[in-house]
Amino acid sequence: MQPKSSSRNKPSSRLWADAEALNAALADLVRVYQFRDRDRICCHDISVTQCYALEALADKGPMRSQVLAALLLLDKSTTTRVIDALVRKGYVERRTDENDARALSLRITPSGRSLYDTINRELVAQQAEMLADIDPQVRASVTDVIRRLAKAAEARFVSGVSVGGCAPSCGTSNGD
Amino acid sequence: MQPKSSSRNKPSSRLWADAEALNAALADLVRVYQFRDRDRICCHDISVTQCYALEALADKGPMRSQVLAALLLLDKSTTTRVIDALVRKGYVERRTDENDARALSLRITPSGRSLYDTINRELVAQQAEMLADIDPQVRASVTDVIRRLAKAAEARFVSGVSVGGCAPSCGTSNGD
DNA sequence: CGCAGATGATTGCAAGTAGCAACTTACAGG
DNA sequence: CCTGTAAGTTGCTACTTGCAATCATCTGCG
Numbered sequence: 001m002q003p004k005s006s007s008r009n010k011p012s013s014r015l016w017a018d019a020e021a022l023n024a025a026l027a028d029l030v031r032v033y034q035f036r037d038r039d040r041i042c043c044h045d046i047s048v049t050q051c052y053a054l055e056a057l058a059d060k061g062p063m064r065s066q067v068l069a070a071l072l073l074l075d076k077s078t079t080t081r082v083i084d085a086l087v088r089k090g091y092v093e094r095r096t097d098e099n100d101a102r103a104l105s106l107r108i109t110p111s112g113r114s115l116y117d118t119i120n121r122e123l124v125a126q127q128a129e130m131l132a133d134i135d136p137q138v139r140a141s142v143t144d145v146i147r148r149l150a151k152a153a154e155a156r157f158v159s160g161v162s163v164g165g166c167a168p169s170c171g172t173s174n175g176d
Numbered sequence: 177m178q179p180k181s182s183s184r185n186k187p188s189s190r191l192w193a194d195a196e197a198l199n200a201a202l203a204d205l206v207r208v209y210q211f212r213d214r215d216r217i218c219c220h221d222i223s224v225t226q227c228y229a230l231e232a233l234a235d236k237g238p239m240r241s242q243v244l245a246a247l248l249l250l251d252k253s254t255t256t257r258v259i260d261a262l263v264r265k266g267y268v269e270r271r272t273d274e275n276d277a278r279a280l281s282l283r284i285t286p287s288g289r290s291l292y293d294t295i296n297r298e299l300v301a302q303q304a305e306m307l308a309d310i311d312p313q314v315r316a317s318v319t320d321v322i323r324r325l326a327k328a329a330e331a332r333f334v335s336g337v338s339v340g341g342c343a344p345s346c347g348t349s350n351g352d
Numbered sequence: 353c354g355c356a357g358a359t360g361a362t363t364g365c366a367a368g369t370a371g372c373a374a375c376t377t378a379c380a381g382g
Numbered sequence: 383c384c385t386g387t388a389a390g391t392t393g394c395t396a397c398t399t400g401c402a403a404t405c406a407t408c409t410g411c412g
Contacts, residue, residue, distance in 0.1 A: 015308060015312075018304075018315045019303040020300050020303075022303050022318065022319045023296070025322040025323040025326060026205075026303070027231070027299075028330075029202075029206070030209045031228055032326050032329045033202065034210065036329055047397080049398075055203070064360075065362095066360065073207070073211045074399080075401075076361070076400095077400070077402095078399050081362090081398085100407075100408070101408080102361070102408070103360055123199050123203075125195070127202075129328075130325055130329070131194055136194070138317050138321060139194045141318070142198070142318055142322075143197045143201050145310060146318070146322075147201045147204070147205075148306075149205060149306055152305075153209060153212055154204075223368075241389075242388095242389065250371090252390070253372080253373095253391070254369075254370050256390060256391055256392085257369085257370090257392095258369090260391095276379070276388095277378055277379080277389095278389045278390070279378095279390085
């Protein structure tokens, strides 16, 4: 968390320092938010991943299991199970595709949408409280930058290493 | 992701809209970063949580298991196991407290510090690439705001609901 | 037509992560 | 000493996830 400017990469640069600061801040944020989500969302009878799925279906409309998997960066089997849970709870329905009997169209149900709205409203309210004392001008650019970071991270790492392990030694000895 | 301005809470307000946008952006960011971390860090033979622990010990110095647990928002038993793994791998050591035979001082080893530096450098490099095309002025305020968001979120939810379940119905029927 | 190969989704299995409750060891007060 | 409290650990259970194998279709070619 302290600067620490490692000095042995990008030889110097304001950029590197900024990146260090941002990285530390983001690591913290992500960690804390994982918690916030775990505890908050589970109040409403779904898990975090389930909520992401619900959100995707709410925002982007019906889609196939595979597409959802790609969107959420999940394995297709995991996606199946996430949807299983949502279907069981009545928040999502599987509808077979007219043109392809293998494929399914996943769509959110009214009950699912209403749940999602509720959760979303809570989270947004929280966010609003935190934003309240931040300069309106800054708010906009922050959101913008966060969006860009998310997009960049996704792009980088979806095309790059990801999708089931990184290049060299992934999984060598983590098990323990 | 589209505005959607629910319109039935905080009746209107620019703030609410900003909060919605931010919430969506953050949700995305957090989700993507969870992945980045999972895939990247595991290349180096430790899990994400283990890396958080390592980071805490690297940044804040030796501490007790309990303190670390509080810092990482983990149960003490989970913390024990996280440390178990790090000790087994030689990245952390347990040293009994001189004054209290029950307590342990957890401290990062040179090997642990070096691993953490390596991982950190990689992540920072990635961050730097993404920051490269963002206005330097904005960079600073973004980091600042992210820090504040993290702090606010942590404060809110550590004192509030958290620490083992939220107020009313947590755990009622999530299992399925 | 009918079969081989590709494709969408599901299932079996194994590993990782986490919390709660019970337990062990040690400190603290009377 | 003996009781109560505190620091860590262990047993158990549950959830999440990915990989590999499987099932059901679809598609194309002979």
